Amino acid sequence: MSEEKHSPISPETVHEIECLLREVSNILKRKGREILHHFPVTPPQLNALLWLGKEGDMTIGELSQKMCLACSTMTDLVDRMEKNNLVARVRDGRDRRVVQIHLLERGAEVVKEVLEARRQYLAEVLSHISEEQAVRIQENLAILYNEMKRT
Amino acid sequence: MSEEKHSPISPETVHEIECLLREVSNILKRKGREILHHFPVTPPQLNALLWLGKEGDMTIGELSQKMCLACSTMTDLVDRMEKNNLVARVRDGRDRRVVQIHLLERGAEVVKEVLEARRQYLAEVLSHISEEQAVRIQENLAILYNEMKRT
Numbered sequence: 001m002s003e004e005k006h007s008p009i010s011p012e013t014v015h016e017i018e019c020l021l022r023e024v025s026n027i028l029k030r031k032g033r034e035i036l037h038h039f040p041v042t043p044p045q046l047n048a049l050l051w052l053g054k055e056g057d058m059t060i061g062e063l064s065q066k067m068c069l070a071c072s073t074m075t076d077l078v079d080r081m082e083k084n085n086l087v088a089r090v091r092d093g094r095d096r097r098v099v100q101i102h103l104l105e106r107g108a109e110v111v112k113e114v115l116e117a118r119r120q121y122l123a124e125v126l127s128h129i130s131e132e133q134a135v136r137i138q139e140n141l142a143i144l145y146n147e148m149k150r151t
Numbered sequence: 152m153s154e155e156k157h158s159p160i161s162p163e164t165v166h167e168i169e170c171l172l173r174e175v176s177n178i179l180k181r182k183g184r185e186i187l188h189h190f191p192v193t194p195p196q197l198n199a200l201l202w203l204g205k206e207g208d209m210t211i212g213e214l215s216q217k218m219c220l221a222c223s224t225m226t227d228l229v230d231r232m233e234k235n236n237l238v239a240r241v242r243d244g245r246d247r248r249v250v251q252i253h254l255l256e257r258g259a260e261v262v263k264e265v266l267e268a269r270r271q272y273l274a275e276v277l278s279h280i281s282e283e284q285a286v287r288i289q290e291n292l293a294i295l296y297n298e299m300k301r302t
Contacts, residue, residue, distance in 0.1 A: 008282070009277045009278070009280075009282055009285045010282060011270075011274075013277075013282065013285045013289055014273050014274045014277065015270060016289050016293075017277070017285065017288060017292065018266070018270050018273050020289065020293060020296050021179060021273075022179075023296055024172070024176075024299065025175075025176045025180070027296075027300070028172060028173075028176055028299075029176070030219070033219060068181070068184060118169055118173075119162075119165050119169050121302075122168060122169050122172075123160060123165045125298045126165065126298060127160070128298060128301075129160075129294065131159070131161060134160045134164045134168065135164055136287075136291055137168060138164055138167050138168050138171065140287055140291040140292070141172065141175065141288075141291070142171060143280065143284065143288060144175060144276075144288050145171050145174055145178075147276045147279060147280060148178045148179075148276050151272075151276045
């Protein structure tokens, strides 16, 4: 856990950033849920669709690992999405014994529309600030994200 | 949903910020879950403890509203936290018929320790950047947060 620090960030700054990230994540989570009320998916279903869109076909086991969910929970989730024609269970081309979850066109469409709604919300959030300020927010988030990825 | 925009943020910037916020939130969620493995609480339990710490005693109904959970789910959650001595059901001083959930010392202690562990993680994340850069991240997050709060 404790590796050598290259530069000492003051505890106050760390404290502030931790609070801000928690608050921003909470608002996004609440808003994200509100947005999903207009779509035929729940938050974990959207998450599964995002993974399938990003990484392609996966088994239930792989998907449940990505999402930190129990396989049984994941199976229920996939069952409901299959009923709604968002995903389909397909046989692996190389090994017909393996069943993979495949993102259907309707599932991809829902993902696209949800992300568009999220961007619309963000555009509204940012509508009172300048493009320059928005770019600074983007740049600083990118720095934070890159540091998080390598930790 | 569509109010007049004060300055037009480019779709690319909005797109980038949406992606970054989603990624950062995902990492924080995953990391937050990892941190909780060392504590006797689940993510929704921590959330409930945070609310009780922030806003004081609440009924199950109020707490379930804050957390967007069904009352029955909330009741189970409180039952388990009561067993672990994190919270207690107490009678309201003004109206003895009303039962409120009260954060116990051990619950407050857990919250304190979890937040400390989150700050330790963040300090590590930020250990490769300068204090000036960290302050810029903080300032930009604060601007974003303020815009989110008023939307």
